[in-house]
Amino acid sequence: MPDTALSDSRAAAVRQRPGLIGGRIPLARLRDLALVPAILIIAIVGQIVSPVFLQPDNLLNVLQTMSEIALLVLAETMILVVKKMDLSLESTMGLAPGVAAWLVVPVGTGHGLGLLPGGWAIPVTLVVGALIGVVNAVLIIRFGLNGFIVTLGMLIVLRGTLTGISGGQTFFRLPASMLYLGTTEWLGVPASIWICLILFAVAIVVLGWTGFGRSLYAIGGNVDAARAAGIRTDRVLWAVIVAGSVLAALSGLLLSGRLASVASAQGNGYIFTVFAAAVIGGISLNGGKGTMFGAFTGILLLFMIQNVLTLAGIPAQWIGALNGLIILAALIVSRITGGKAQD
Template identity: 50%
Template sequence: MSATKTDITVATSPSGGMGYWAQRLGLRELALIPIIILLCIAGASISDAFLRPSNLINILQQSSELSILVIAQSIILISGKFDLSLESIVGVAPMFAAWLILTDTSIGGSGVGISVWLAIPLVFAVGAFIGLVNGFLVVRLGLNAFITTLAMLILLRGTTVGMTNGRTMYGMPDAFLFLGNTRWLGLPLSVWIAGFLFLVFGLFMRYHRVGRNLYAIGGNAQAARVSGIPVDRMIWGVYILGGILAALAGLMLTGRIASVTASQGQNMIFYVFAAAVIGGISLNGGQGRLIGALTGVLMLGVLQNVLILAQVAAFWIDACFGAIILIALIIARFSGDGASRN
């Protein structure tokens, strides 16, 4: 019913042009692959440990939680909105469930001791509820998405710390940690989950009518509304979906580290935006594909690992990521993708 910006570009490009074939073959979304290969070569030359299976699996596992957040943020960005609160949901959703599970109040538990089988759905319910509130504030009240979700990030961060007075919660049942500490066919389950979700949502956004409608909304919400697309309802839906995916990422991270820390998820949103932007997701909405975002996640994961093996200080790693975002924005601006819409 509606076409994405990418589809419109392809349709109007000369049939024999390089841009046409780049769009058709998806070469643009795979542009980071050569950089990832070069980073791998650099990593292997820096340290023999880089190519060890344990290190490569470690890169994938540490990138899995970030991948889930990137999927959520990419879908929200494609629809023309922002959600900065995702990183706080990573902390507060599993923290609230763990708080209700633990009976030992000396480590921050509530003493209630609810069943783990009730706690796990509660993690996703908390994420969905926060997404619902974000959707209400942005869609129904018409508040600015950036400022609203920034305020929600701060509110949830304070709630996470205040809930346990800044203490780390541990000793949760094995079932609560299952997603983050289980292996299947030699790979962590979290890696399989992240890969599966990238495949499902990538196909959904590209070929399903709802996914294509989200591109249309991000491209021109008013035109999409005139064409009969339920814009408000779909924006509300992507915020709820984002909250659920962020809660999943939090549950996976909790399982990997076998605890819930008061600072869990902190600063992840910067890496999320870095991966999305360098992967070709437009901050203006309506453009980008999840396969590009996936290459952005992999590039950041490999780069971080290489810099750590090279014994680069953590603050310089953060500086590199900031520079990467700026470079990606400059490239997008001069290629026409980052131009502001009227």
């Protein structure tokens, strides 16, 4: 009897995997492709608004600025799939490179301490991101605290810490190691774009076509059933939360490299765009649903809309309001296509 229950649980976990390549695509999963026509329409509208829109330089600029927040979307999507939430990603994006800059920027030239050589900047950034993820995981998994409250508290703590170590000022004169990923080009395309596309491609494969990916959907769908199926749920959750924070740290590194500085407010407010992209990309806040492809199209659509609005001369202040309207529209579409809103 237990073997039968185990088999049923594993079968349920497999059914959680959304198909995008090969086989029959479930009707509910067509929502993950729904933004593709919208992206094409925005491209046409953008070209009508300004002939600059489809120029290679403009498209590369859109993709480069998008790539930094896109990594936050990738991280948040993994976390949402397992029915968790991390609001602190935006602060991790600022604090991780901020700590690195604080330690490697020479004294008196860019508000740093000059304690470490510049080559340590990238390792320090990623380690700080991992440590933040570990703290979040301990509080959420080990102590069973509410993820929303924990990460909200961490958001405030990390933001205050960055303000404290920077004195409210901006770190500048960053070492070449911190500038490299945000400024260099590979094959004529900014490195940050390559990094974003490669990581999303890997995530699409992992979530859609591996046992680890199926585990994420199984945990998000029903954690007890996933545990009964032999999935080490706590270990998977640890991996997802820590990986999310490391991705946020990498995102901050890309942004700092492009801007050649780390501001005391770096990342503030980004989490709203991240959730907007995830929701309109078909990611369920109830866990267990959505794809990385959908999340990618969500953030791409948002940045294309922002670029069109900018080229049309519309004030940037209206972009935030538009993101909110898009989220509400996505929830309505979710109700119609899925029969249930994504609460």
